[in-house]
Amino acid sequence: MAETVRKVVFRLPPTANLAPLLLIVAATPFAFAAPYLWLIYIVPLAVIVWIVRNRTTVDVEGLYARSTFSHRALTWDQLVSLKVEKRGKVSAVGTDSVVTPLPGVRLRHLSLLSRVSDGRVPDLSRSAE
16 A cells, blocks of 8 residues: 655755855855955855745645745645746646746656545546556
């Protein structure tokens, strides 16, 4: 019997912050070589903010998509469909016809979304069997 999943968070792993942190270390000799060159730190810091902020939280109530500068919450009743875009990215279409990208959610995660939503999102992997 399948266990019940109550909440899932889709995001980049925390180890993704290693690349911008290494960029900060590598940029340090250049950052203080001339006036205002320290502004080069803005790029890796912006990448870190993007990694930390972008996520999709799915629970039994609905889903919550958060990007760098915006967020949107949808209950399962407000969700009309899921749209699979290029390279397996998934977006949610609400009753107001607004398409909301779901950061971190890919086509391979639809069976997990089906389990969390108690079947409100169909599991396409089971229908192929």
